[in-house]
Amino acid sequence: MTPASRPANVRRVMPVPSALACVRCRARYPIDHYAQDCPACRAGGAPANLTVAYDAVPGADTDRGAVRLDRGSMWRWQDFLHARAADAVTLGEGNTPLLPAPSLGLGDVWIKDESRNPTWSFKDRLASGALTTARRFGAKVIASSSSGNAGAAAAAYAAKAGIPCVVFTFVGSAGPLVLQMRAYGAMVVKVADKADRWRLQTLGVREFGWYPTSPFFGPVVGSNPYGMEGYKTIAYEIAEAFDWQPPDWCVLPVCYGDALYGMWKGFEELKALGWIDRVPRFVAAEVSGSLVAAIEGGDALPPESPRNTPSIATSIGALQGTVQALDVLRKSNGAAVTIGDDDLRRWVLTLAAKEGLWPEASSAAPFAAIERLRGDGTIKPDERCVALLTAAGLKDPGPIEQAPPEPPLVSGGLRELMAALKNSYGFHG
Numbered sequence: 001m002t003p004a005s006r007p008a009n010v011r012r013v014m015p016v017p018s019a020l021a022c023v024r025c026r027a028r029y030p031i032d033h034y035a036q037d038c039p040a041c042r043a044g045g046a047p048a049n050l051t052v053a054y055d056a057v058p059g060a061d062t063d064r065g066a067v068r069l070d071r072g073s074m075w076r077w078q079d080f081l082h083a084r085a086a087d088a089v090t091l092g093e094g095n096t097p098l099l100p101a102p103s104l105g106l107g108d109v110w111i112k113d114e115s116r117n118p119t120w121s122f123k124d125r126l127a128s129g130a131l132t133t134a135r136r137f138g139a140k141v142i143a144s145s146s147s148g149n150a151g152a153a154a155a156a157y158a159a160k161a162g163i164p165c166v167v168f169t170f171v172g173s174a175g176p177l178v179l180q181m182r183a184y185g186a187m188v189v190k191v192a193d194k195a196d197r198w199r200l201q202t203l204g205v206r207e208f209g210w211y212p213t214s215p216f217f218g219p220v221v222g223s224n225p226y227g228m229e230g231y232k233t234i235a236y237e238i239a240e241a242f243d244w245q246p247p248d249w250c251v252l253p254v255c256y257g258d259a260l261y262g263m264w265k266g267f268e269e270l271k272a273l274g275w276i277d278r279v280p281r282f283v284a285a286e287v288s289g290s291l292v293a294a295i296e297g298g299d300a301l302p303p304e305s306p307r308n309t310p311s312i313a314t315s316i317g318a319l320q321g322t323v324q325a326l327d328v329l330r331k332s333n334g335a336a337v338t339i340g341d342d343d344l345r346r347w348v349l350t351l352a353a354k355e356g357l358w359p360e361a362s363s364a365a366p367f368a369a370i371e372r373l374r375g376d377g378t379i380k381p382d383e384r385c386v387a388l389l390t391a392a393g394l395k396d397p398g399p400i401e402q403a404p405p406e407p408p409l410v411s412g413g414l415r416e417l418m419a420a421l422k423n424s425y426g427f428h429g
């Protein structure tokens, strides 16, 4: 029976998580195995994350027209997710704008502006997905190792769920982001040595059963599988906005590849239902070079790629990519591009001045990647790209603070004002 012809009194079939499956070898583990990776793949030298598997095909019984009507949060896609909207820990995340960006000179490019989420980053979808399951499993404490957006989002959603939250950061983390965590009442703990964050979080998880939303052991595999389900909704929203004609390319700033994997999985699910006829190709815009090296070398595990100086895109500054990210690039016939600081700064300023969107430095990486790939012919002139703008510029104002000119100090009258505008901005009235 088609969803449209179903009588009102027949219960819809909602998929329920039946296992956590390895993203690489598909081995299945119990649904409470969320604080571990796949032991088989780790033993084989290519540690891999787990992803939620369902007892029925997600969305198989869904009327896509009805999904469109409810704009309350990403949980309007509950038929594809691991919990019902009524049980979700939500702050109204998702349903972010998809904006054309004709002034960038990059061709047919659209911006999925995730800075409009409740804590001003895409990590809200991860936190909503993870905290919903934390509450269901009766978690007593949430734990996150993040100096950035993931920690801020975990803190906010833990506050909403009424569960205490410990966030491990390190000395020298960006001020606004740590302030955000404190504002939501998280217990923020600083460490001097970055490695101590994971060591301490591991102790909390293994000794006390704290519920992890972030990675906390290496080689890193990615984040909490229930959190990653939230990223599928970015794919659904994009497909829906383009009337089920997906773009040719999706381009993301990538660190652990959680969003990359989640979006790819979302498009794959829509394709399995026949709602779309193909899955976009994916581009990872990274700063380490780890995924680029793995693709070139045919590696099973992206290598560590140390840098001489840290990138200004601190949110995606990890030195090693993940198996889940590499897998998506290979399966989607995609690409990886390594982006440097000059390009990041230039694209932060360009996006703000030309499109009125101020991204965090890491969120400028997709635009530099599209520029590069249009330039070398990988992305064809007539192909459509969606760039994921993952977080807002106020979280990390450095690139604007350091950009000339310093605003002039003016006293006196109109003559002095016009002279200052001319000197500082080249404005002639």
Ligand SMILES: Cc1ncc(COP(=O)(O)O)c(C=O)c1O
Binding pocket: 121, 148, 149, 150, 253, 254, 255, 256, 257, 258, 259, 260, 315, 316, 360, 362, 363, 390, 391
């Ligand atoms: C603003 C921003 N963009 C991109 C990323 C990369 O996300 P992922 O780990 O899903 O690749 C992060 C966090 O890691 C981030 O904070």
Ligand SMILES: [Zn+2]
Binding pocket: 022, 023, 024, 025, 026, 027, 038, 040, 041, 042, 048
């Ligand atoms: Zn495995």
